[in-house]
Amino acid sequence: MGSQEVSSTVDWQGKHVTVAGLGVSGVPAARALHERGALVTVVNDGDDARARAQAAELEAYGITVRLGDGATLPPSTELVVTAPGWQPDKPLFLAAAEAGVPVWGDVELAWRLRGAGGREPAPWLAVTGTNGKTTTVRMLASILEAAGLRTAAVGNIGVSLLDAVLGETEYDVLAVELSSYQLHWAPSLRAHSAAVLNLAPDHLDWHGSMEAYAADKGRVYEGNTVACVYNVADPATEDLVREADVEEGCRAIGFTLGAPGPSQLGVVDGILVDRAFVANRQKQAQELAEVTDVNPPAPHNIANALAAAALARAFGVEPAAVRDGLRAFRPDAHRIEHVADIDEVAYVDDSKATNTHATEASLAAYDSIVWIAGGLAKGATFDELVTGAAKRLRGVVLMGADRELIHEALTRHAPEVPVVDLDRTDTGAMSEAVARAAALARPGDTVLLAPACASMDMFTNYNKRGEAFADAVRARADESA
Incomplete structure (x- = not known):
């Protein structure tokens, strides 16, 4: 199966395929392969109520599902298709390597199946990076739509790639968000053009090293035909362009x-x-476009807009569509989202800032900040973050399981900044955090929720954390009205 082959050249009939993992990628992958005549076995580590419900759905189609055993390679397997989050050192993949069985991710499968039914495959404009992927891809889709093109934001966002390439809609071009996990398992992907927005340590437990993480991100440039878009402020992204094997004439x-x-x-x-x-x-x-056409016009968001514009221009989009698409774009919730102004203090929700790199960009967007931070650190250190932001901090309110790590960095690098340490990890702590932040703030300040940590110690996800912040702010606004 060569890198450019599509479904019409692959005979799936009777091919033994193991799908590793249920969930948002495994279920559609299993169904798509089964519909093409493959003999599909799904293996899954978990055996909870949700997994059993998904298994029942697939078994009704005649697909074999094995719950509670994702470690053993089923006999006769000729191909493994994995969910992107499964780590490369799992016994299943080691067994596949030993047996010479290839492993694809859902992105690789979608790439191989594009052009189903004989229609012309839509080119992919791909975006990866440690932070800003979703915003950039949605900006790109908005620009492409403004140009009158049939498009969708797909991949690690919105519509699944398999649905996009196999569904009834015939797209002119796809705006594709790709995580490092997905790129690791997508050896044949060849995008029209691609961007790496930035590189910072993340998911190192999965990749094993920063070098391996960067190498997987760099896969997005392999085989690009028109443009490899990189961040001038992040030389590591340009290094990846230099290392990529691209088509003749492709430009940096x-x-x-x-x-x-x-x-x-x-x-x-x-x-x-x-x-x-x-x-x-x-x-x-x-x-x-004008900087004021970017919503919000924070520095890192302007960088996202430039990356989206570069990919759109690589695809031939006219300047007016870039402007119109950026004007039409509205950011997702919990991404530098302005909640309210109370007593001349702005309250901003950036709960999506779950690592230090994202939080650094968030803090850089404001001049005088009362910072609400803390949660699960995921092995991160905070000295560099605090050093860079110290002059902007009016005060800090800390909560969550690993707040002491941030407190220690503040003590070392910003000892003059007042710190409120909330010794609680219940969800009600957010209301107190907002109240204590308001007490520290002065007119013209911004109270910024940019936790630099994951949320699962206190909340289901970063969305719930952001909602708790917004609810607390709105309750305070009602009181002061």
């Missing part, structure tokens, strides 16, 4: 918050400009 395109050089997009006097996709990039620049 940088984005920067400063004035762009040739083959770059950047910002001049509050204007997003393009010096990459113009007739004379040595002397010409094309105005795309």
Whole structure:
């Protein structure tokens, strides 16, 4: 099965395929393969009520499901298709390697199945990076829609890739978010153009090292045909472009918050400009949009907009569509979301900032901050984050299981900043956190929830954490009205 083969050239009939993991990727993968005549066995570590319900759904189609045993490779397996989160060192994959059985992820399967039914496969514009992927992909989809193209935000967001490539809708182009997990299991992916937004330590327990994590991110550039988009402020992303094996004529395109050089997009006097996709990039620049067209116009979000614009321009989108698409875009909840102004203090929910890299960008967007932080640190350290933000901090309110790690960094690097340490991890702690932050704030300040930590010590997910913050802020606004 070569890297460019699609469903019409693959004979699935009677092929023994093991699908590793149920859930949002495993169930549609199993069904798609079964419909094409494959003999599918699904293996899953868990055996809870949800898994049993999904198993019953698949067994009704005649698919074999094995719950509570995801470690053993079923006999006669010719291919393993895995959920993206399963770690590469699981016994199932070690057994597959020993037997010479290939392992694909859901992205690889979708890539191989694109063009089903003989229709022309839609090109992929792919985005990865440690932070900003979802926002950038949704911005990109908005720009493509403004250009009149049939598109969807897919992959690690929105519509599943399998649904996108096998569904009834025929897309002109797909805006694809890809995680490092998905890229690890997608050896044949060849995007039209791709961007790596940034690189910072994340998921190192899964990848084993920063080098391995970066290498998996860099897979997104392999075989690109038009543009490899990189972050000028993050040289590691440009290094990945240099290492990539791309099609002849594919260009390296940088984005920067400063004035762009040739083959770059950047910002001049509050204007997003393009010096990459113009007739004379040595002397010409094309105005795309104003900084105020980006919502919100925080520095890292402007960088996201430039990356999205670069991919759209690589696909031939006109400048007016970039502007219109950025104006139409609305960010997801809990991503630098302005909740309310109370007594001349802004309250902003960035609960999605679950690691130090995302929080660094969030803190950089405001001049004077009362910072609400804490949760599960996931092995992170906070010295660099605190050092960079110290001059912006009016005060800090800490909560959550690993708050002491942040407190220690504050003591070392910002000893003059007042810190409130809430010794509680119940969900009601958020109301107290907001009240204590309000007491520290002065007119013109921003109370910012940017936890730099995961949420699961106190909340189901970052959405629930953000909702708790917003509810507490709105309750306070009602009281002061």
